Amino acid sequence: MTCCCDGPKDPDDKQSGLENSGNSENQKAIESPGQSLGAVFPDWKKIFVSRQEFLKALSLSLGAFIVSLPSLPLIGFMFNYFVMPKREGWVSVGPVEKFKTGETVNVSFENPDPMPYDGVTAKNSAWLRRSGEDKFQAWAINCTHLGCPVRWEAGAGLFLCPCHGGVFDSGGDVAGGPPPRPMHRYPVRVANGQVQIAVRPVLSEG
DSSP: OOOOOSOOOOHHHHHHHHHHHHHHHHHHHHHOHHHHHHHHSOOHHHHHHHHHHHHHHHHHHHHHHHHHGGGHHHHHHHHHHHTSOOOOEEEEEEEGGGSOBTOEEEEEEEOSSOOTTOGGGGEEEEEEEEOSSSOEEEEESBOTTTOOBOEEETTTTEEEOTTTOOEEOTTSOEEESSOOSOOOEEOEEEETTEEEEEEOOOOOOO
């Protein structure tokens, strides 16, 4: 048997239910405003911290760049010396008849591949000895210790460094003192009656 005591639902009751539901949602939003606002607005604290970190990194980078400015010329020199290719060149130091057999004399020449920073160091000298009709030997004038110019002592038959007491025999080999290796030898040739030596940069070892 069907009960008919419950009549059709009043439309006003349905509307009231919807309003109550909406009020409940609004109440939840009011009770937890941080959750709803956080979904809409960005976290300004994180953005501010990120900006601080960026400015700090920028300041450190700028400071490092300023500190490195004085070393830029040195970096350029090292790059040119050790990275850029060096060209050897033959330079004339005088006619063959100018040199007597058995004598060791100082000769001057210019660097065939000078760099802008070379200045007066583009002009160099070497020790040259004539050992035969067309036979010559040549040594760099720089001591292999710290690069000081060595002297030829004909009476003793030795190359002597006045700076730190380096001694080389007549062939340029180390005979005493701190030099770590023999004097640098230049290749020598005779071309068109001229004595020529093949020169290249010479770097002493400390």
